[in-house]
Amino acid sequence: MAASRTTMENEDNIPEYEYVDVNTNVFHIGSFQSEWLKRLSPQEWSYQQQDETEFDANFAKDMQINAQTMDALKSVCSYDSLCCHPEEEKPDMETVPEDSILRTLLQRKKRQDYKASLKIHKNRHDLYAEELDRLTVVRKPDTVTDMLPEGEIILTINIYYPAVFDKFNYVRPHMTLLMTGSHTLAELRDAICCVSDLQVCGEFSNTPDVAPDFTSKDLYKSAFFFFEGIFYNDMRFPECQDISMTIIEWAKSHNFPPYSQAGMEDTRFSDLKVKVGFPYLYCHQGDCEHLVIITDVRLTHRDDCLDKKFYPLLIHKHRIATQKCAVCHIFIGRWFTKNDQFAPSDPCLFCEKCFRMLHYDSEGKKLGNFVAYPYVDRGAFN
Amino acid sequence: MAFDGKFRRSGSELVKLDCDYLLGLFQKTESVRFEVFTKIWKETKFSEIFHGTLVHENRPFSRLVLRVAYTYFVPPHSFQIRVGGLYLLYCLYFSQRASPPEKIHIALKDWGDVKKFERDAVEAHHYDIVYILRQLMHTKAFYFSAMPMELSFKKYKNHQAPLRCEKFIERASRPQELISIELLDELSNVHSHYDKLKGSVFSESEHSSSSVNLIQKDLVPQLRSTVVDFHTWQQKRSCLKPEDDSCVPVEESGEGTASHEETNKRAQLLASIKTKAYGQATEASKSRRHRQVELELSNSVEAETLNNQARPNFKKRTSLKSRICDSVHISGDIEKATPKTTVIYRLVTVDSEGPGQTEGGNKDVQNSGGDKDTG
Numbered sequence: 001m002a003a004s005r006t007t008m009e010n011e012d013n014i015p016e017y018e019y020v021d022v023n024t025n026v027f028h029i030g031s032f033q034s035e036w037l038k039r040l041s042p043q044e045w046s047y048q049q050q051d052e053t054e055f056d057a058n059f060a061k062d063m064q065i066n067a068q069t070m071d072a073l074k075s076v077c078s079y080d081s082l083c084c085h086p087e088e089e090k091p092d093m094e095t096v097p098e099d100s101i102l103r104t105l106l107q108r109k110k111r112q113d114y115k116a117s118l119k120i121h122k123n124r125h126d127l128y129a130e131e132l133d134r135l136t137v138v139r140k141p142d143t144v145t146d147m148l149p150e151g152e153i154i155l156t157i158n159i160y161y162p163a164v165f166d167k168f169n170y171v172r173p174h175m176t177l178l179m180t181g182s183h184t185l186a187e188l189r190d191a192i193c194c195v196s197d198l199q200v201c202g203e204f205s206n207t208p209d210v211a212p213d214f215t216s217k218d219l220y221k222s223a224f225f226f227f228e229g230i231f232y233n234d235m236r237f238p239e240c241q242d243i244s245m246t247i248i249e250w251a252k253s254h255n256f257p258p259y260s261q262a263g264m265e266d267t268r269f270s271d272l273k274v275k276v277g278f279p280y281l282y283c284h285q286g287d288c289e290h291l292v293i294i295t296d297v298r299l300t301h302r303d304d305c306l307d308k309k310f311y312p313l314l315i316h317k318h319r320i321a322t323q324k325c326a327v328c329h330i331f332i333g334r335w336f337t338k339n340d341q342f343a344p345s346d347p348c349l350f351c352e353k354c355f356r357m358l359h360y361d362s363e364g365k366k367l368g369n370f371v372a373y374p375y376v377d378r379g380a381f382n
Numbered sequence: 383m384a385f386d387g388k389f390r391r392s393g394s395e396l397v398k399l400d401c402d403y404l405l406g407l408f409q410k411t412e413s414v415r416f417e418v419f420t421k422i423w424k425e426t427k428f429s430e431i432f433h434g435t436l437v438h439e440n441r442p443f444s445r446l447v448l449r450v451a452y453t454y455f456v457p458p459h460s461f462q463i464r465v466g467g468l469y470l471l472y473c474l475y476f477s478q479r480a481s482p483p484e485k486i487h488i489a490l491k492d493w494g495d496v497k498k499f500e501r502d503a504v505e506a507h508h509y510d511i512v513y514i515l516r517q518l519m520h521t522k523a524f525y526f527s528a529m530p531m532e533l534s535f536k537k538y539k540n541h542q543a544p545l546r547c548e549k550f551i552e553r554a555s556r557p558q559e560l561i562s563i564e565l566l567d568e569l570s571n572v573h574s575h576y577d578k579l580k581g582s583v584f585s586e587s588e589h590s591s592s593s594v595n596l597i598q599k600d601l602v603p604q605l606r607s608t609v610v611d612f613h614t615w616q617q618k619r620s621c622l623k624p625e626d627d628s629c630v631p632v633e634e635s636g637e638g639t640a641s642h643e644e645t646n647k648r649a650q651l652l653a654s655i656k657t658k659a660y661g662q663a664t665e666a667s668k669s670r671r672h673r674q675v676e677l678e679l680s681n682s683v684e685a686e687t688l689n690n691q692a693r694p695n696f697k698k699r700t701s702l703k704s705r706i707c708d709s710v711h712i713s714g715d716i717e718k719a720t721p722k723t724t725v726i727y728r729l730v731t732v733d734s735e736g737p738g739q740t741e742g743g744n745k746d747v748q749n750s751g752g753d754k755d756t757g
């Protein structure tokens with residue numbers, strides 16, 4: 001596979017827009033990386049910052065200017081002189097300035113007044129967002145071996161909710177991950193959390209204690225990613241099947257352009273040819289389909305989390321409202337019943353405690369003729 | 383952006399209006415001095431743009447502001463506006479409230495332009511420009527990225543073609559752009575065709591008679607030399623001596639608009655117009671879109687690399703796969719990357735040291751041969 005990839009050296013791998021501000025054309029991530037490294041000096045992509053005096057000395061030498069000129073230049077260009085306020089009066093950064101001519105600020109003022117009129121200080125979303133911002137703190141590794149190599153690629157990947165969700169949200173990604181060029185697609189797969197992997201199939205009203213031992217992830221291990229005409233199948237386990245074959249054969253019989261296959265675990269991101277911003281597919285559990293969008297590809301930066309161990313790094317997680325128990329309205333639903341004479345509705349959702357209390361006697365004997373299925377709330381990963 | 387969504391204008395539109403305003407003031411000064419820029423920055427209290435955001439808005443807002451400011455730093459804006467864009471990035475980067483500071487995404491496709499911009503500034507001894515740019519590099523303010531922003535296949539509400547402030551665009555070479563080799567070629571073709579047609583109507587002996595010779599024989603060469611003259615005049619005018627390297631320059635006028643090197647490149651283009659002979663058959667029809675560039679620079683090595691770069695990346699969408707892509711795609715009102723802008727811009731910066739050539743020059747030449755055949 002690696003050989004077939006390198007035959008594409010004829011193409012330039014400089015991303016351009018295919019549709020402006022929407023997505024790029026196809027490029028090879030590994031070649032993109034080397035194009036950048038070729039253009040930059042090691043100093044430019046190093047995590048080390050050059051010493052300030054060394055920088056000044058180099059600049060003066062390069063521009064052939066004397067020390068006096070250099071000093072004048074430095075004082076003119078100093079960003080300490082940028083502050084719009086006299087030094088003694090520190091501006092209040094928290095409130096929107098009243099008298100500004102900037103359109104952005106007029107708007108922000110209007111919005112702030114509007115929010116104040118609603119008397120809501122901070123909604124849940126605001127609070128949660130603050131929590132996330134704290135997550136982006138830079139982590140430096142303890143050992144050199146855990147250090148993300150300089151000049152490595154970092155990808156930002158959005159995973160969206162599967163289309164089967166009734167409140168399918170097309171816009172807000174379910175989760176956003178940072179991954180490196182040396183990660184494989186299998187590592188991406190393992191980082192994606194989806195409730196359909198946790199579902200337990202079957203009716204367990206007679207044996208509620210044995211139910212949640214086998215999740216779908218253990219039972220149905222096959223999955224694939226689809227990028228640019230290639231299905232990348234998870235073939236790590238003997239139980240894994242090539243579930244893309246059906247599609248490929250169907251496509252062939254309907255005169256579609258040919259698709260090919262590759263192994264998820266053998267494919268690193270730097271081997272991939274992709275469009276940034278373009279929706280691709282992750283499919284698991286047979287029909288749980290997620291859109292996957294690579295929103296950014298870039299070189300690593302000294303302010304990134306440089307500890308390899310933290311990758312794939314979750315930087316955004318959408319929280320969704322959990323479904324509460326129909327009885328206590330406090331705990332998250334764990335059981336889903338049908339034909340249930342004790343239930344206020346059919347079907348109905350119960351938490352573990354209410355379910356046991358209502359449906360079984362003190363010896364654990366089933367009361368009535370209902371059926372019960374283990375239920376995993378989609379907010380389970382919150 | 384999300385937090386401005388409820389109101390009529392999007393956050394990025396408002397930021398853009400503010401940047402337009404600031405850079406409009408900068409443009410009026412006809413200066414490229416950082417000192418002049420900071421004066422305007424302070425007078426407009428532009429750093430207040432970061433004031434009053436909620437804590438969780440700091441980072442997204444920084445990202446938005448830097449993304450908007452970046453657009454002024456790259457072509458097709460005039461040199462002076464690009465300088466303003468650079469200063470704006472510098473000031474915004476150091477005034478933002480996000481910590482660690484949000485980085486500026488610089489796209490690989492723009493890197494060549496940035497280095498070219500730096501070379502121009504060095505050659506013209508604009509120390510403050512070079513210093514600010516290198517200082518940003520030194521503080522590691524950039525992400526070396528695929529694109530200048532994160533892309534998530536989103537169609538923005540009220541999203542139109544990236545509206546650019548018309549007066550910020552580099553326009554110095556309009557006549558040259560209009561009277562291109564393509565146009566001259568076509569004109570001379572039509573001309574000779576007309577000539578032949580007329581000739582065929584009359585007998586040999588009548589050819590000397592005045593009615594056949596009403597057309598102006600030397601129209602094409604004359605038009606060509608007029609453009610060349612205009613260019614020479616233009617070049618003379620803009621050839622104000624760059625300042626001495628005695629000190630940080632204080633005030634200057636008019637120089638920012640077109641740098642030396644750029645005019646020199648245009649001269650090279652003009653030279654290629656000069657050397658081309660007319661009256662021979664034009665190349666067989668190629669896609670019109672491509673032809674301008676291809677013809678303008680025929681026979682030169684630059685042309686080959688340029689072709690490679692300027693070749694629009696849309697393949698003909700015939701495969702089912704791409705048709706599906708289209709139908710899944712956000713309908714037709716999305717603006718395709720306009721090859722026209724690219725073409726005009728590329729013309730301005732034909733550059734013998736382009737990024738494609740410093741290291742992979744030979745490769746490019748070999749490749750483009752193959753490309754031409756298939757394309």
Ligand SMILES: [Zn+2]
Pocket residue numbers: 162194195196197284288289290
């Ligand atoms: Zn799923």
Ligand SMILES: [Zn+2]
Pocket residue numbers: 325326327328329330331350351352353354355
């Ligand atoms: Zn309950």
